[in-house]
Amino acid sequence: MALSLARRGIAATVIEKRTGFGELGAGLQISPNSGRVLDALDLALPLKRVAVSSHGLRIRRWRDGRELLEMPTHAERLPTPFRMLKRNDLHTVLLDAARAMPNIRLMVGRAVQGVAQDEEGVSVRLEGQNGGGESIRALGLIGADGLWSRVRELTGDTSPPVFTGYEAWRALAPGARTDKPRVGLHLGSGRHAVHYPVAGGRESNLVVIRQTGEAREGWSHDGDPQVLTEHVANGSQALRELVDSARGWQVWSLFDRKPAAMAKGRIALLGDAAHPVLPFLAQGASLAIEDAAVLARLLAEHLEADGEQAVPAAMAAYASARSARVARVQEASRGNGRTYHLGWPLSMGRDFALRRLGPNGLQRRYDWLYDWHDG
Numbered sequence: 001m002a003l004s005l006a007r008r009g010i011a012a013t014v015i016e017k018r019t020g021f022g023e024l025g026a027g028l029q030i031s032p033n034s035g036r037v038l039d040a041l042d043l044a045l046p047l048k049r050v051a052v053s054s055h056g057l058r059i060r061r062w063r064d065g066r067e068l069l070e071m072p073t074h075a076e077r078l079p080t081p082f083r084m085l086k087r088n089d090l091h092t093v094l095l096d097a098a099r100a101m102p103n104i105r106l107m108v109g110r111a112v113q114g115v116a117q118d119e120e121g122v123s124v125r126l127e128g129q130n131g132g133g134e135s136i137r138a139l140g141l142i143g144a145d146g147l148w149s150r151v152r153e154l155t156g157d158t159s160p161p162v163f164t165g166y167e168a169w170r171a172l173a174p175g176a177r178t179d180k181p182r183v184g185l186h187l188g189s190g191r192h193a194v195h196y197p198v199a200g201g202r203e204s205n206l207v208v209i210r211q212t213g214e215a216r217e218g219w220s221h222d223g224d225p226q227v228l229t230e231h232v233a234n235g236s237q238a239l240r241e242l243v244d245s246a247r248g249w250q251v252w253s254l255f256d257r258k259p260a261a262m263a264k265g266r267i268a269l270l271g272d273a274a275h276p277v278l279p280f281l282a283q284g285a286s287l288a289i290e291d292a293a294v295l296a297r298l299l300a301e302h303l304e305a306d307g308e309q310a311v312p313a314a315m316a317a318y319a320s321a322r323s324a325r326v327a328r329v330q331e332a333s334r335g336n337g338r339t340y341h342l343g344w345p346l347s348m349g350r351d352f353a354l355r356r357l358g359p360n361g362l363q364r365r366y367d368w369l370y371d372w373h374d375g
């Protein structure tokens with residue numbers, strides 16, 4: 001967000017409650033819809049150094065590994081690659097670019113606690129890790145503070161995230177060299193697994209979804225590999241071997257939440273704070289990047305036309321520009337979760353439908369998602 005603003009000449013202060021911007025070693029798929037935004041921020045070159053371009057999505061059955069379908073990635077007809085990379089590599093690229101911008105200020109170890117709006121701007125109350133407080137003034141506040149967003153709460157939305165009954169296990173495995181790197185998806189009853197190369201192909205990011213009785217609080221937790229070995233015991237040999245070779249399992253409980261009103265006066269919400277997306281379409285981070293591009297453009301246009309008093313109008317225009325798309329992506333992700341996890345005999349119908357649809361049919365189904373352009 002800060003980069004999108006700064007490139008349009010709007011100064012930004014980033015407030016991060018953790019003491020550093022480092023991230024856990026898990027991976028991310030960044031599809032062309034948001035990759036295009038990153039390219040426009042001149043990040044294509046640094047991203048090329050750390051990301052692997054996907055050639056497609058290969059879908060298999062969990063139990064025997066039988067291939068159901070391979071969907072070519074839109075890379076063949078789109079100039080923006082479908083990227084697969086480590087989260088901390090993306091963070092590093094963004095952070096380096098932000099540090100190079102004189103109109104971005106980074107404040108770490110401070111959490112947003114409160115906000116008051118008036119005619120001219122907002123006063124944001126921050127709390128340091130040692131408990132000390134301070135206040136900063138700005139034209140507006142953009143809450144990009146994730147699923148458990150404090151800023152969303154401050155807009156009066158106290159509807160809690162709802163536990164889905166699923167948890168995601170993520171780890172890194174040694175990479176397998178291949179000419180055509182792609183995303184692998186294994187569909188099983190009440191479970192699925194996704195894997196793809198990261199770090200120039202030297203490693204594979206592996207995510208396994210399983211049902212569980214209760215939610216774990218917080219961002220992520222260490223996972224016992226034995227639990228996962230048992231979970232994939234009925235899977236194909238290739239899947240079992242992949243899981244056995246993975247190290248450093250981290251577990252995320254998966255929550256869902258209704259989309260928020262994305263703007264209130266001079267406050268806007270973006271990313272998971274506004275509309276958390278279940279990871280069954282790999283779109284949460286992409287939507288946050290899209291949000292940032294749209295909000296920065298609208299702020300720049302309104303500020304230029306009507307000055308600082310136009311911030312609430314820009315925020316409102318952003319909310320109406322984004323609401324239909326984010327709701328559609330949220331719903332499409334939930335839908336994928338339902339079809340991915342179908343049990344026998346419904347799974348037979350799904351597999352038959354997938355094969356009938358064929359690679360191009362499936363690809364066309366996602367045109368609305370990956371062909372997105374701002375403006």
Ligand SMILES: Cc1cc2nc3c(=O)[nH]c(=O)nc-3n(C[C@H](O)[C@H](O)[C@H](O)COP(=O)(O)OP(=O)(O)OC[C@H]3O[C@@H](n4cnc5c(N)ncnc54)[C@H](O)[C@@H]3O)c2cc1C
Pocket residue numbers: 015016017018027028029030110111112113144145146147149150151168170207252270271272273277279282283284285286287288
């Ligand atoms: C298993 C799994 C796989 C996924 N795979 C993909 C994928 O392949 N592609 C994809 O696009 N998405 C994926 N996602 C979704 C993606 O991880 C999230 O949608 C994305 O991280 C949301 O970004 P965000 O910036 O909105 O929130 P977050 O990443 O949660 O960041 C919020 C930040 O705000 C900080 N913060 C919180 N409260 C405060 C406060 N009060 N004051 C200051 N700072 C605060 C936090 O410390 C954090 O740094 C996946 C998610 C999961 C669980």
